[in-house]
Amino acid sequence: MAKTNYKEALENPIFNTISQSSIALGIDSYVIGGFVRDFLLKRGTAKDIDVVAVGSGIALAKKVASELKGNPQVSVFKNFGTAMIKKGALELEFVGARIESYNRGSRKPVVEDGTLEDDQKRRDFTINAMALSLNEENFGTLLDPFDGLGDLDKKLIRTPLEPGITYSDDPLRMMRAIRFATQLNFGIQLASLQAIHSHKERIKIISNERIVDELHKILASPKPSIGFTLLHKTGLLPYILPELVALEGIEEIEGQKHKDNFWHTLEVVDNICETTDNLWLRWAALLHDIGKAPTKRFHKQNGWTFHGHEFVGSKMVYKLFKRLRMPLNDKMKFVQKMVLMSSRPIVLSEDFVTDSAVRRLVFDAGVYVDDLMTLCEADITTKNPRKQKKYKNNFKQVREKIMEVEERDHIRNFQPPISGEEIMTTFQLKPSREIGIIKEAIKEAILEGEIPNEYEAAKTYMLKKGQELGLSIDVQ
Ligand code: ATP
Numbered sequence: 259m260a261k262t263n264y265k266e267a268l269e270n271p272i273f274n275t276i277s278q279s280s281i282a283l284g285i286d287s288y289v290i291g292g293f294v295r296d297f298l299l300k301r302g303t304a305k306d307i308d309v310v311a312v313g314s315g316i317a318l319a320k321k322v323a324s325e326l327k328g329n330p331q332v333s334v335f336k337n338f339g340t341a342m343i344k345k346g347a348l349e350l351e352f353v354g355a356r357i358e359s360y361n362r363g364s365r366k367p368v369v370e371d372g373t374l375e376d377d378q379k380r381r382d383f384t385i386n387a388m389a390l391s392l393n394e395e396n397f398g399t400l401l402d403p404f405d406g407l408g409d410l411d412k413k414l415i416r417t418p419l420e421p422g423i424t425y426s427d428d429p430l431r432m433m434r435a436i437r438f439a440t441q442l443n444f445g446i447q448l449a450s451l452q453a454i455h456s457h458k459e460r461i462k463i464i465s466n467e468r469i470v471d472e473l474h475k476i477l478a479s480p481k482p483s484i485g486f487t488l489l490h491k492t493g494l495l496p497y498i499l500p501e502l503v504a505l506e507g508i509e510e511i512e513g514q515k516h517k518d519n520f521w522h523t524l525e526v527v528d529n530i531c532e533t534t535d536n537l538w539l540r541w542a543a544l545l546h547d548i549g550k551a552p553t554k555r556f557h558k559q560n561g562w563t564f565h566g567h568e569f570v571g572s573k574m575v576y577k578l579f580k581r582l583r584m585p586l587n588d589k590m591k592f593v594q595k596m597v598l599m600s601s602r603p604i605v606l607s608e609d610f611v612t613d614s615a616v617r618r619l620v621f622d623a624g625v626y627v628d629d630l631m632t633l634c635e636a637d638i639t640t641k642n643p644r645k646q647k648k649y650k651n652n653f654k655q656v657r658e659k660i661m662e663v664e665e666r667d668h669i670r671n672f673q674p675p676i677s678g679e680e681i682m683t684t685f686q687l688k689p690s691r692e693i694g695i696i697k698e699a700i701k702e703a704i705l706e707g708e709i710p711n712e713y714e715a716a717k718t719y720m721l722k723k724g725q726e727l728g729l730s731i732d733v734q
């Protein structure tokens with residue numbers, strides 16, 4: 259094995275401190291894993307640095323902290339035999355080199371002390387098993403017993419040990435393999451793919467939180483379809499997102515087909531990634547059609563329909579988030595809203611666009627109207643260049659109309675120009691149905707363009723409406 263020196267990876271003085279601390283304790287230490295991989299890939303230097311000590315990682319962490327300015331706190335995780343120091347933006351994680359053996363029921367291994375090479379064997383992938391020495395005699399030397407360097411070159415995710423053992427020991431690695439393949443645009447070795455397929459059921463022992471972490475990372479990648487295609491091909495997807503699997507397939511009745519909504523969805527996700535980094539908008543793209551499976555019908559006259567799929571889909575978003583233990587907060591509500599409204603701009607763009615239709619869209623979407631437009635533009639996946647151009651152009655017009663209407667009517671953050679209280683005092687009313695009726699009428703008049711979104715006009719309209727309802731005005 260060529261022993262190239264990679265000292266430039268270790269220019270940060272922190273590595274010198276770790277090196278000196280190791281010497282003082284009489285132990286060897288190495289930087290390992292993601293930091294080394296990302297340096298070699300020129301992905302920039304990672305903010306989390308994993309250090310393995312051939313000896314006590316906790317003792318090394320304590321020694322390092324005592325040598326650093328300000329003596330940063332050491333967080334010790336005794337059960338895992340690890341310790342963490344935060345220094346500025348850096349997170350340093352220390353662990354003792356170990357041999358791991360697994361029981362079938364859990365991903366928590368039994369741990370014994372080991373050599374550096376034992377520790378490298380327990381790593382998930384060859385590209386994550388490379389270590390750089392922090393020892394005096396060979397500082398900066400790459401220790402790469404499984405040819406991770408060769409795999410970086412081949413753009414290959416490969417396990418150091420037999421893949422079946424690696425994945426069965428810790429099934430989270432199946433998700434990690436697919437996530438790294440997506441993030442780095444790497445392939446996965448065939449034997450690994452086969453092993454993931456054979457052990458797919460073991461994903462059940464992984465907590466939803468860990469799975470969602472990986473899904474987030476897949477979705478945050480430049481081309482998430484790589485990951486979802488792999489999840490699909492390895493058979494993992496039905497355990498994780500069965501709602502997506504249900505969208506796969508094309509049915510044909512009486513010569514009429516519908517599109518394959520699974521592969522369409524993946525295209526939409528890739529499309530949206532070119533225009534937004536908003537993770538939750540990317541989730542919305544992934545889930546925007548999930549209501550299509552339960553609402554699919556065939557009608558002799560109309561062919562295939564998915565009536566109400568947006569509403570059904572938005573209800574499914576809640577269930578899906580709940581099942582995966584994702585937060586049921588404003589992020590979830592945002593995804594629901596995007597799914598619920600996902601067809602609105604399309605309907606608009608097909609017709610002649612009226613101002614009032616645009617005002618209603620802006621009113622309903624509120625501050626998320628731009629996100630909604632981004633989603634709908636990503637939803638254009640037709641391969642017909644003429645149609646592609648037409649749809650894009652229509653959306654451009656809708657966007658222009660939105661700006662125009664917004665500038666004039668300020669609907670995006672709609673606040674009723676007349677408050678309920680003013681209606682009450684004007685007509686000497688106690689809280690009652692009439693107030694709601696008048697408020698709603700004013701809002702409708704604004705959205706319809708009958709009156710501008712202004713106080714004076716709304717007041718006149720209120721008085722007129724009150725008269726129609728037979729209300730008397732307080733003249734004092
Ligand atoms: P990133 O931080 O970009 O997600 P990473 O490779 O640094 O990537 P971490 O989760 O930070 O991933 O883990 C650090 C290192 O620990 C990995 O590079 C790998 O060597 C090892 N590792 C992490 N999780 C596992 C696992 N489930 N099985 C085996 N080794 C693992």
Ligand code: MG
Pocket residue numbers: 292293304306
């Ligand atoms: Mg890391």
